[in-house]
Amino acid sequence: xxxxxxxxxxxxxxxxxxxxxxxxxxxxxxxxxxxxxxxxxxxxxxxxxxxxxxxxxxxxxxxxxxxxxxxxxxxxxxxxxxxxxxxxxxxxxxxxxxxxxxxxxxxxxxxxxxxxxxxxxxxxxxxxxxxxxxxxxxxxxxxxxxxxxxxxxxxxxxxxxxxxxxxxxxxxxxxxxxxxxxxxxxxxxxxxxxxxxxxxxxxxxxxxxxxxxxxxxxxxxxxxxxxxxxxxxxxxxxxxxxxxxxxxxxxxxxxxxxxxxxxxxxxxxxxxxxxxxxxxxxxxxxxxxxxxxxxxxxxxxxxxxxxxxxxxxxxxxxxxxxxxxxxxxxxxxxxxxxxxxxxxxxxxxxxxxxxxxxxxxxxxxxxxxx
Amino acid sequence: xxxxxxxxxxxxxxxxxxxxxxxxxxxxxxxxxxxxxxxxxxxxxxxxxxxxxxxxxxxxxxxxxxxxxxxxxxxxxxxxxxxxxxxxxxxxxxxxxxxxxxxxxxxxxxxxxxxxxxxxxxxxxxxxxxxxxxxxxxxxxxxxxxxxxxxxxxxxxxxxxxxxxxxxxxxxxxxxxxxxxxxxxxxxxxxxxxxxxxxxxxxxxxxxxxxxxxxxxxxxxxxxxxxxxxxxxxxxxxxxxxxxxxxxxxxxxxxxxxxxxxxxxxxxxxxxxxxxxxxxxxxxxxxxxxxxxxxxxxxxxxxxxxxxxxxxxxxxxxxxxxxxxxxxxxxxxxxxxxxxxxxxxxxxxxxxxxxxxxxxxxxxxxxxxxxxxxxxxxxxxxxxxxxxxxxxxxxxxxxxxxxxxxxxxxxxxxxxxxxxxxxxxxxxxxxxxxxxxxxxxxxxxxxxxxxxxxxxxxxxxxxxxxxxxxxxxxxxxxxxxxxxxxxxxxxxxxxxxxxxxxxxxxxxxxxxxxxxxxxxxxxxx
Numbered sequence: 001x002x003x004x005x006x007x008x009x010x011x012x013x014x015x016x017x018x019x020x021x022x023x024x025x026x027x028x029x030x031x032x033x034x035x036x037x038x039x040x041x042x043x044x045x046x047x048x049x050x051x052x053x054x055x056x057x058x059x060x061x062x063x064x065x066x067x068x069x070x071x072x073x074x075x076x077x078x079x080x081x082x083x084x085x086x087x088x089x090x091x092x093x094x095x096x097x098x099x100x101x102x103x104x105x106x107x108x109x110x111x112x113x114x115x116x117x118x119x120x121x122x123x124x125x126x127x128x129x130x131x132x133x134x135x136x137x138x139x140x141x142x143x144x145x146x147x148x149x150x151x152x153x154x155x156x157x158x159x160x161x162x163x164x165x166x167x168x169x170x171x172x173x174x175x176x177x178x179x180x181x182x183x184x185x186x187x188x189x190x191x192x193x194x195x196x197x198x199x200x201x202x203x204x205x206x207x208x209x210x211x212x213x214x215x216x217x218x219x220x221x222x223x224x225x226x227x228x229x230x231x232x233x234x235x236x237x238x239x240x241x242x243x244x245x246x247x248x249x250x251x252x253x254x255x256x257x258x259x260x261x262x263x264x265x266x267x268x269x270x271x272x273x274x275x276x277x278x279x280x281x282x283x284x285x286x287x288x289x290x291x292x293x294x295x296x297x298x299x300x301x302x303x304x305x306x307x308x309x310x311x312x313x314x315x316x317x318x319x320x321x322x323x324x325x326x327x328x329x330x331x332x333x334x335x336x337x338x339x340x341x342x343x344x345x346x347x348x349x350x351x352x353x354x355x356x357x358x359x360x361x362x363x364x365x366x367x368x369x370x
Numbered sequence: 371x372x373x374x375x376x377x378x379x380x381x382x383x384x385x386x387x388x389x390x391x392x393x394x395x396x397x398x399x400x401x402x403x404x405x406x407x408x409x410x411x412x413x414x415x416x417x418x419x420x421x422x423x424x425x426x427x428x429x430x431x432x433x434x435x436x437x438x439x440x441x442x443x444x445x446x447x448x449x450x451x452x453x454x455x456x457x458x459x460x461x462x463x464x465x466x467x468x469x470x471x472x473x474x475x476x477x478x479x480x481x482x483x484x485x486x487x488x489x490x491x492x493x494x495x496x497x498x499x500x501x502x503x504x505x506x507x508x509x510x511x512x513x514x515x516x517x518x519x520x521x522x523x524x525x526x527x528x529x530x531x532x533x534x535x536x537x538x539x540x541x542x543x544x545x546x547x548x549x550x551x552x553x554x555x556x557x558x559x560x561x562x563x564x565x566x567x568x569x570x571x572x573x574x575x576x577x578x579x580x581x582x583x584x585x586x587x588x589x590x591x592x593x594x595x596x597x598x599x600x601x602x603x604x605x606x607x608x609x610x611x612x613x614x615x616x617x618x619x620x621x622x623x624x625x626x627x628x629x630x631x632x633x634x635x636x637x638x639x640x641x642x643x644x645x646x647x648x649x650x651x652x653x654x655x656x657x658x659x660x661x662x663x664x665x666x667x668x669x670x671x672x673x674x675x676x677x678x679x680x681x682x683x684x685x686x687x688x689x690x691x692x693x694x695x696x697x698x699x700x701x702x703x704x705x706x707x708x709x710x711x712x713x714x715x716x717x718x719x720x721x722x723x724x725x726x727x728x729x730x731x732x733x734x735x736x737x738x739x740x741x742x743x744x745x746x747x748x749x750x751x752x753x754x755x756x757x758x759x760x761x762x763x764x765x766x767x768x769x770x771x772x773x774x775x776x777x778x779x780x781x782x783x784x785x786x787x788x789x790x791x792x793x794x795x796x797x798x799x800x801x802x803x804x805x806x807x808x809x810x811x812x813x814x815x816x817x818x819x820x821x822x823x824x825x826x827x828x829x830x831x832x833x834x835x836x837x838x839x840x841x842x843x844x845x846x847x848x849x850x851x852x853x854x855x856x857x858x859x860x861x862x863x864x865x866x867x868x869x870x871x872x873x874x875x876x877x878x879x880x881x882x883x884x885x886x887x888x889x890x891x892x893x894x895x
Contacts, residue, residue, distance in 0.1 A: 226747050226758050233744065236733045242689055243722070243730040244745035245713030 006352075006359055012303055016296055016344060018351050020310070023343035027336045034327050041321060041328065048320025049313035055320070057188065057202020063312030064204075064269045067211040069290025070308055071218050072263035074299040076129075076143075078222055079255035080235035085132060085147030086263040087287030088154030089125040093264025094271045095158065096124030098166065098278035101179045110182035117183075118268060125264015126257040128154060133256025137249035143256075151287075162280050175279040185210075185273045205273030214265065215301040221258070231255050263287060289341070296344035307344075314340065386449035388413035388576050389434075389545055394443035396429055403429040404440070405600045411545075411593075413448075416567060416577040418587040418608070421597030422620055422819040423790055427580050430597070431547055434578075435467045436460040447545070466543025468534045470550045476523035480516055481505070484537045501540070508539055513569045527674070528559035535566065539575075546570065547578045552586060556674050557847065557880035564590050584613040585848075598622055621820045629827040632835075634855045636664035640839050641686075641808055646695035648681050648863070655681045656692070657863040665807065668830065668840040669868075670854025672847055672879050678863035679843045680725055683812050686841065687722040688715035700807060716745065718808075721801035723794075725812030725843065731797040732785045739767035739781035742800050774799035775825065791822025798826060802833060809833060812843045827853060847879060861885040 028038030049059045069086045076083035083089075097117040105113050132146035162174040169177075185206040192199045222228040234241040234251040241248050270282040293311055297303030318333035343350075387410040396404040404426045411417045421427045432438045434445065436454035445452045447463050454460050457467075474483050481498055484505060489497040502518055509515055514536050516529055525533070531551060538546055548567075552560045567577055567590060579591060587594050588608065596604045596619040604619050618624055641663040648656040656678045663669050673679050684690045686697070691709035699718045704710045712722075724730040732741040743752060743763060752766070753759035767781035774795045776788070785793065794814065801809060811830065815823045830853060834840055844850050850857055857874040859866040859882035866882040 224758055224760070225756060226753075229740065229747055229758055233733050233736070236735050237729050239726065239729040240731075240733045240744060243687075243712060243724055244747065245688075245711060245716065 006356055010355060010359065012298055012300065015348075015351060015355060016298070016303070016307070018355070019296070019344040019348060020340065022351070023336075023340040026343075027339050030335070031328070031332075034332075036325055036327055041325065044324050045317035045321055046313075047317075048324075049317035052320065054200035054202045055316060057200060057204040059309070059312045059316040060208055061202060061204040061269070061273075061312070062315040063308045064208045064211045064273075065266050065286040066290060066293045066308035066311045067215060067304060068266040068269070069263055069287050070293030070297060070304040071215060071301065072129075072259045072261075072266075072287075073290050073294035074297070074301070074304060075218060075222070075231075075262060076255055076259035077294060077299045078228075078235050079231045079252060081133070081136070081143050081252060081255060081259070083129065083132075083147055083256065083259050083263075084144055084291065085129065085150045085260070085287070086266075086290045087283050087285070088147070088151035089128040089260040089263035090266040090283045090287050091154040091158050092128040092260075093121035093125035094267035094278055094282055095161070096120035096122075096264065097267050097271045098176055101183055102166070102176060105180035105183050110180065110184075113180070113183045114185065114272060117272060118265070121264045121267045121271075122261035123264075125267075126261035129256040129258075129260020129263070130253055133253040136256075137252040158280060162278065166278065168277075173279075176277045178277045183272075184276050185268060187273065203274045205269065207269035207273045210265075210268060212305075214262065215305060218262070219301040227254070263290070292341040292345040295348055310340075311337075386446070387411055388448055389578075390446040390449075391430075391434070392444045392446070394430065394433060394445075395441045396433060396438060397441055402600050404433070407443070407597075407600075407602050409595055409602065409605075411576055411578060413576050414571055414574045415592040416571055416579055416590050418579045418581065418591035418594040419597060420581060420584065420587055420594060420616060420620060422582065423817045424819075425597040425620070426600040427597055428549070429600075431467075431549060431578070431580055434460070435465060435547065461541050461543070464542055464544035465547065466535075466538025466541060466545065467547045468531065468538060468549065468551060470553060472530050472534055474522045474530060474533060477521060479519050479521055480525070480533050480536075481518040483522055483533060484518075484540050488541060505536065505540060508536065512539065512566065512573060512575075514539075514566060526559075527554045528556075528562060531555070531563065532566070535570075543575070545576045545578065547580065549580045550582070551579070552581070552583065553845070554675055556883045557876050558884055560586075584616050587616065588613060596620055617820055623821075629824070629831065629852050631831065631852060634667045634834060636667040636855070637837065638665055639663065640665045640700055641841075642698040643686075644696045644698070646682070646685060646692045646697065648678075648685060648690075649693045650681075655863050656685070658695070659860075659863075659865050661858055661865060661868060663808070663839045663841060665839045666834060666837045667855040668834050668842055668853055670850035670857045671841065671843045671860060672850045672857055672883060673845070673860035674883055675845045677860045677883075679845075679860055680812070681863070682860070683722070683725065683810055683841075683843055686715075686810055687720065687724075688712040712745070716804075719806055720808045720810065721804050721806035722810040723797050723801050723812060723814060725816070727790070727793055727797060727816075728786075732793055734784070734786035736785050737782050738771070738776075738785055738788065738796060739763040741785040742767040742770055742781070742796060744800070746800065746804060770796065770799040770803060773803075774829070789819065789822075790817035791819045791826075794818050794826060795822060798829060802829065806838060808839045808841070810841050810843075813845065814842070815844070815846065815849060847876060847883075850874075851876070851879070859883055 031038040031041050048055050050056050069090065072086050072089065073083055097120055100117045100120040101113055104116065128150055132143055132150055135141040135146050136143040159174065162176065166176045167174060187203065187205045189199050189201050222232065230241065230246050230251055233244065234246065234248050238248045241251060266286060271278055275282065289311060293304055293307045297307035314337055318336065321328050322330050322333050389411040391407060391409040394404050394407040407430055419427050429438065433440045436457045436459055445454065452463055475486065478486070481502060485497055485501045490500050491497055505518060514532055516532050516536060522530060522533060535546065551563060555563060570577060581587065591608045594606050594608050594611065594616065595602055596616060598620055639662045643659055643661050646656055646659040659682065671679055685692050688711050692706055694706050696703055696705040699715065699720060702718055728734060733744060740763060743749065743766065752762045764781045768779065771779040771781065776792050776795045776799065788796065814826050818826065830840060842850065842853060851874055855871055856868055857879060858868045859879055861883060862885065866885065869878065
């Protein structure tokens with residue numbers, strides 16, 4: 001067929017890599033402009049993210065957050081819904097874990113508390129997704145607007161609760177009491193210790209393997225179940241979904257519930273894996289970065305895993321840069337992250353036409369020879 | 371390859387052609403939409419360009435009107451080479467275009483629409499007075515009478531088209547391009563349009579008629595050029611050719627223009643519509659429709675596009691409920707109070723080939739295998755509750771593709787990469803494979819190439835012979851007349867009458883489409 005269409009591997013792997021390289025080039029120029037060697041900086045970043053003591057653990061710990069929020073954006077996107085509310089849904093997920101743990105941890109065994117906490121995280125996150133979904137489906141309020149507003153509402157609810165009825169008595173900071181001993185997801189270095197393997201301390205915990213399993217689950221849902229088929233059909237053409245006998249409003253709500261639940265699970269990593277209590281602002285922007293992760297990962301779980309790893313490395317390596325170089329500040333690192341989001345998110349398809357042309361020229365030659 | 375039969379008209383051959391295109395090339399990515407296209411059009415003639423969808427007609431016209439720039443090639447007007455940078459240049463060079471979908475502001479008057487973008491001064495009132503004078507002269511000269519103060523949306527389609535023509539002439543068009551001008555017209559309106567075109571030709575205007583209807587080419591043109599696969603395959607004088615030859619040139623092989631109709635053997639009534647009405651935001655879309663359908667017959671529904679046929683299909687297929695009235699399908703009552711959705715209707719043995727193949731019939735970004743189960747995804751053969759088996763989808767689609775000759779037969783190819791005809795065959799295959807008792811078909815051959823039309827028509831007739839009841843909605847009157855056992859004509863949401871095949875001539879049906887009911891038909895309602 002003579003249609004201008006790129007094979008999947010170019011779209012999924014080559015283009016994101018080109019985008020990433022473009023972002024790194026621009027960042028490198030800026031680093032050179034302030035008088036540092038961009039290559040040294042790159043090496044420091046890579047070593048910080050993967051080689052130095054505990055670096056890899058931290059990288060994967062950040063990666064975990066991005067996997068959850070990236071998957072959340074992707075699932076909604078398959079129904080053609082732009083869920084900007086990952087941040088708020090993650091906060092509510094954290095609240096869900098906290099409420100369950102605080103309510104039952106004195107009475108029930110820790111394992112049960114954790115399991116119920118995970119369910120509550122998904123449930124409250126899902127609730128925070130399904131309400132904007134309902135507003136979109138039944139009331140026509142645009143999902144972008146409502147999810148943004150729901151971020152603010154979630155944020156205010158958290159402040160109100162954590163500085164109020166959930167605040168640990170006798171203390172000034174807006175956070176709950178710590179959960180009971182053993183209520184949490186074990187950290188990987190601890191587990192390795194049980195097995196007699198010595199690895200460096202890091203906040204990496206069981207949420208990471210859970211995130212990997214959830215990724216497989218999302219892939220299965222979207223491409224191997226009828227529900228996923230219907231979600232995608234609705235996303236591409238509401239008319240086609242109606243024709244096939246489905247109610248798009250219902251599908252929108254289901255997709256948003258799943259999306260919100262995935263974002264809510266991000267709380268496992270921060271609340272159950274690290275903090276052992278609910279604190280304010282534990283989401284620190286991961287929900288928003290999830291949008292860039294999903295865009296870069298082309299809304300496919302495999303792509304999202306790689307994009308999450310990239311952003312995880314960027315967070316961790318960036319911290320290292322800040323630490324190593326006097327002239328490279330925290331703001332500088334944020335700028336590099338911003339460039340990557342810019343090139344792989346907002347400008348994701350900038351190089352498409354050029355790559356398409358080159359590809360066609362190459363394949364045409366191939367055909368002419370053959 | 372351009373055939374040697376260059377057309378010659380009148381005694382004009384000494385003059386340079388009013389329009390000459392030389393080796394026009396245009397690529398869109400890998401698609402070579404125009405390959406070395408050359409064309410000569412003599413002044414004061416009607417020149418037809420025919421070709422199937424995707425043959426490159428629209429691209430060529432867009433280049434001529436400077437929507438696109440050609441990759442290579444030259445355009446000459448009256449011997450002068452032209453460098454069009456925008457449509458404004460093309461208009462200045464005397465080219466006027468009447469688009470398939472009119473470019474009019476519905477709530478402006480005729481005069482305002484014509485003046486729009488061509489005001490003679492900043493003062494609208496004086497521009498309008500000046501234009502009104504010029505238009506009166508133009509209208510008289512070409513016989514294009516329109517009420518300049520009428521609001522465009524109140525005018526019938528035929529008159530709106532007249533406004534478009536007047537607009538182009540007002541801008542000084544000497545070469546008028548009409549892109550599929552008769553798609554929205556009744557047969558009578560088409561006749562009127564042709565009268566206007568003849569008057570224009572007599573006044574020395576050159577007309578380029580883009581169409582896929584061979585009948586029109588034969589009726590009105592002096593010369594015709596045939597495009598296939600982006601190339602000009604023939605230039606012929608109309609008097610020297612025949613529809614059969616043109617069809618063969620368009621398709622590249624001999625085609626059957628006769629579908630091989632045979633009389634039906636209808637049995638019991640399987641669908642009965644009783645006083646179906648639909649009111650949508652205050653406007654009446656359907657007005658008390660009653661009819662019945664028997665197993666083993668094809669009921670054609672004729673009408674100019676937008677007279678309620680689409681809404682009727684949506685109601686029959688359960689996509690929307692009627693505002694009032696009842697529907698009885700195989701003994702099940704459905705009405706405004708007890709509506710049934712598409713799934714329930716499907717369960718009653720009704721399959722639906724929707725009018726809008728792109729938005730409804732298929733999910734374009736889906737693979738063919740995925741599109742081939744749209745609406746049937748609950749079929750148990752496609753896997754368990756938690757597993758939608760890709761191999762089952764694949765083999766199901768491969769089977770449909772083999773049975774219905776869908777090309778290329780690759781189930782993993784994205785639906786939007788198939789040609790219109792093959793997309794339609796896939797939709798038809800899906801719906802027919804559910805062994806329906808009733809099949810609803812909307813515009814089965816819109817945007818479909820001749821070869822596929824032949825195939826689709828045969829499939830519909832053979833399905834009818836197996837005892838399926840078929841409702842065929844089409845704006846192509848020829849299609850309705852060649853396939854239907856009975857014809858129902860719709861106008862403004864009303865049933866203008868149901869007539870037997872034997873009585874359904876173009877004239878009768880055309881009048882009914884325009885809303886004229888003769889007493890003879892009235893009696894039979």
